[in-house]
Amino acid sequence: MTRYLGLYFTRIGFSVATALIGVFFALPLVWFIFAPFNPRAELGLSIPEPFSLTNFEAVFQNGFAMRGLWNSLVQSVGGVILVGAGATLASYALSRSPIPGKSVITYILLLFSSVVSGSAAMVPIFLIINGIGLIDTQIAVILVFAGGLLPTAMFILRDFIDSIPKSYEESAMVAGASPVQAFFDVALPVIRPGIVVVVVWAFVSIWGSFLIPFILLRSSEKMPASVAIYSFYSEAGTPIVTLLAAYSLLYSLPVVILYLLVSWKFGFRFFGGIKA
Amino acid sequence: MASIRFKSITKKFGEFVAVEDLNLEMNDGEFVCLLGPSGCGKTTTLRMIAGLETPTSGQLLIGDREVTFLHPKDRKISMVFQDYALYPHMNLADNIAYPLKVRGEAEAKRHARAREVADVLKIGHLMERMPSQISGGQQQRTSLARALVYPSEVYLFDEPLSNLDAKLRLEARGFLNHLQRDMGMTAVYVTHDQAEAMALATRVAVMDAGKVVQYAPPMEVYRRPATTFVANFVGSPPMNLLPVEAMIADGALHLKADRVSVAPLPVSRAVAAALNGNSKLTLGVRPEHLSIARGGEANAITGQLFANENMGPEKLVTLERDDAARFTARIFTDDVIALESTVTLGFSSEHIHLFDPAGARLPMDGEPA
Numbered sequence: 001m002t003r004y005l006g007l008y009f010t011r012i013g014f015s016v017a018t019a020l021i022g023v024f025f026a027l028p029l030v031w032f033i034f035a036p037f038n039p040r041a042e043l044g045l046s047i048p049e050p051f052s053l054t055n056f057e058a059v060f061q062n063g064f065a066m067r068g069l070w071n072s073l074v075q076s077v078g079g080v081i082l083v084g085a086g087a088t089l090a091s092y093a094l095s096r097s098p099i100p101g102k103s104v105i106t107y108i109l110l111l112f113s114s115v116v117s118g119s120a121a122m123v124p125i126f127l128i129i130n131g132i133g134l135i136d137t138q139i140a141v142i143l144v145f146a147g148g149l150l151p152t153a154m155f156i157l158r159d160f161i162d163s164i165p166k167s168y169e170e171s172a173m174v175a176g177a178s179p180v181q182a183f184f185d186v187a188l189p190v191i192r193p194g195i196v197v198v199v200v201w202a203f204v205s206i207w208g209s210f211l212i213p214f215i216l217l218r219s220s221e222k223m224p225a226s227v228a229i230y231s232f233y234s235e236a237g238t239p240i241v242t243l244l245a246a247y248s249l250l251y252s253l254p255v256v257i258l259y260l261l262v263s264w265k266f267g268f269r270f271f272g273g274i275k276a
Numbered sequence: 277m278a279s280i281r282f283k284s285i286t287k288k289f290g291e292f293v294a295v296e297d298l299n300l301e302m303n304d305g306e307f308v309c310l311l312g313p314s315g316c317g318k319t320t321t322l323r324m325i326a327g328l329e330t331p332t333s334g335q336l337l338i339g340d341r342e343v344t345f346l347h348p349k350d351r352k353i354s355m356v357f358q359d360y361a362l363y364p365h366m367n368l369a370d371n372i373a374y375p376l377k378v379r380g381e382a383e384a385k386r387h388a389r390a391r392e393v394a395d396v397l398k399i400g401h402l403m404e405r406m407p408s409q410i411s412g413g414q415q416q417r418t419s420l421a422r423a424l425v426y427p428s429e430v431y432l433f434d435e436p437l438s439n440l441d442a443k444l445r446l447e448a449r450g451f452l453n454h455l456q457r458d459m460g461m462t463a464v465y466v467t468h469d470q471a472e473a474m475a476l477a478t479r480v481a482v483m484d485a486g487k488v489v490q491y492a493p494p495m496e497v498y499r500r501p502a503t504t505f506v507a508n509f510v511g512s513p514p515m516n517l518l519p520v521e522a523m524i525a526d527g528a529l530h531l532k533a534d535r536v537s538v539a540p541l542p543v544s545r546a547v548a549a550a551l552n553g554n555s556k557l558t559l560g561v562r563p564e565h566l567s568i569a570r571g572g573e574a575n576a577i578t579g580q581l582f583a584n585e586n587m588g589p590e591k592l593v594t595l596e597r598d599d600a601a602r603f604t605a606r607i608f609t610d611d612v613i614a615l616e617s618t619v620t621l622g623f624s625s626e627h628i629h630l631f632d633p634a635g636a637r638l639p640m641d642g643e644p645a
């Protein structure tokens with residue numbers, strides 16, 4: 001009997017503990033949702049009273065911040081297109097061709113990429129971009145992001161493509177398709193779930209990055225949102241919480257929309273092919 | 277339809293020789309089965325015909341075209357893959373019609389043709405389904421339909437029935453046989469199942485370790501297996517093999533082994549040559565040629581009863597000898613057989629096969645070598 005009672009209390013204790021942890025993690029999110037609508041927002045948590053959109057009005061009137069969102073979109077979409085297309089073609093080739101030592105190639109690239117996208121390489125990257133005269137261009141940001149993300153994207157996708165039987169393309173070719181036709185008709189649709197995962201991951205990575213655009217760009221009208229967000233800090237470095245909260249919410253919306261879109265359209269699955 | 281010719285084809289993967297110096301001719305309208313154990317190079321051979329592997333050396337001809345290095349799409353072939361390779365993102369109609377789509381056929385026309393073939397294969401009502409929504413047997417027929425939807429010179433099959441359960445496999449096998457009679461197609465069919473090869477082939481190429489060890493019509497392979505390997509591979513259960521001491525005396529061949537009696541046999545030229553300075557041969561008897569000895573048989577073998585299996589219309593009686601070698605008899609009776617612990621099986625001289633120490637068949641006189 002006492003044993004069951006003990007078990008009972010253990011269960012209750014466990015549930016309470018997990019609930020507390022949950023609340024702890026939920027608090028910032030709750031702030032994140034409420035604060036933008038609170039004209040007197042502070043760092044503390046409070047229900048907006050009155051519920052107002054004045055914060056958003058102020059943000060929308062800030063041209064630098066608005067252009068930042070647009071720039072983020074340009075840089076992220078540009079980077080995602082490069083990473084998506086590059087990684088698909090490269091990993092398909094790596095998976096299907098009999099190049100000796102192809103795993104080694106991928107691993108070496110992967111190793112370097114963690115250096116490239118890390119802050120250690122910022123000085124050489126700056127010098128290279130400066131050398132080819134691309135400083136203060138969106139292209140530079142897109143290229144550096146693509147270079148940094150491609151190896152990991154290739155690594156993920158190659159693993160995915162390796163798990164797809166070659167017989168799909170082989171049967172297409174036997175049926176009369178050229179390698180290019182076989183790729184677009186048969187391989188690409190089957191690989192698509194993997195590409196979607198890579199694309200979402202690349203988008204989120206670029207969308208949230210601060211350092212690379214901060215270093216490579218100079219003119220304020222090219223800065224992405226991750227940099228522009230600093231325009232809501234006062235000269236002294238204290239955040240203007242009301243505006244910051246509203247902007248943060250806007251800043252996070254594209255990512256949320258992307259996730260919703262993808263899970264509605266494709267469903268987030270990785271391995272296991274396509275279910276009809 | 278077209279013939280296929282392999283001229284000294286060798287295929288290596290690195291240092292590993294998967295197919296060695298293959299010379300085969302398959303006639304127009306023939307249904308050739310490549311039969312052999314797993315890993316003997318059957319699929320590699322088939323894939324070279326398809327153009328999915330390139331020979332390391334040698335020449336391959338389809339009809340009178342040399343195709344050794346030709347891309348698969350230009351070979352006018354159809355292939356059924358072991359895993360069916362149905363495109364998971366297309367419904368059955370699009371799957372079956374894909375070869376026509378590649379050839380630029382309009383959608384209405386290719387779907388009509390796909391439907392025609394699908395109806396013959398009894399999957400016409402499933403055209404809107406996705407491959408993941410149909411059974412294994414239906415998937416198999418879909419891949420078959422895709423191979424049949426356009427006219428090809430050569431049809432290739434890589435163990436197309438191996439993923440089906442036993443009953444469906446028999447049904448599909450019968451259908452393929454019917455199809456072959458109907459269309460007279462040139463087909464190369466890979467299998468490790470000797471019964472499938474027997475049932476379907478006009479000729480069987482038995483392969484072992486990258487080489488063809490016998491290439492002959494199925495009944496020839498069954499009646500006169502070229503080697504002990506073939507004897508052991510074809511037939512169910514396979515041929516019983518027993519090492520024997522052989523000597524020629526009084527113009528007759530005497531075979532001796534423990535608890536075995538064999539009547540003297542005529543000495544064929546091949547046997548005489550094989551016994552030159554040698555006294556070991558292998559004796560082979562098929563299970564269906566053995567019977568429970570009633571006394572008075574010309575030839576008999578004795579051992580301990582090992583198993584007595586009831587198969588319905590037939591019984592499998594297996595005896596074990598002192599050296600643990602086993603001999604199985606396949607007895608066609610629906611009576612229950614009661615047996616003592618010691619069993620003697622009898623057989624007649626005309627059913628004896630002889631092999632030399634290297635395993636090659638020793639033809640009797642009058643038999644084609």
Ligand SMILES: Nc1ncnc2c1ncn2[C@@H]1O[C@H](COP(=O)(O)OP(=O)(O)O)[C@@H](O)[C@H]1O
Pocket residue numbers: 289292294312313314315316317318319320321
């Ligand atoms: N792409 C390949 N690379 C290396 N070895 C291979 C390759 N394909 C087949 N092999 C080897 O060649 C041999 C014959 O293979 P395969 O033709 O598939 O045999 P089977 O179809 O008779 O079972 C096997 O030992 C296999 O491991």
Ligand SMILES: [Mg+2]
Pocket residue numbers: 315318319320
């Ligand atoms: Mg095989």
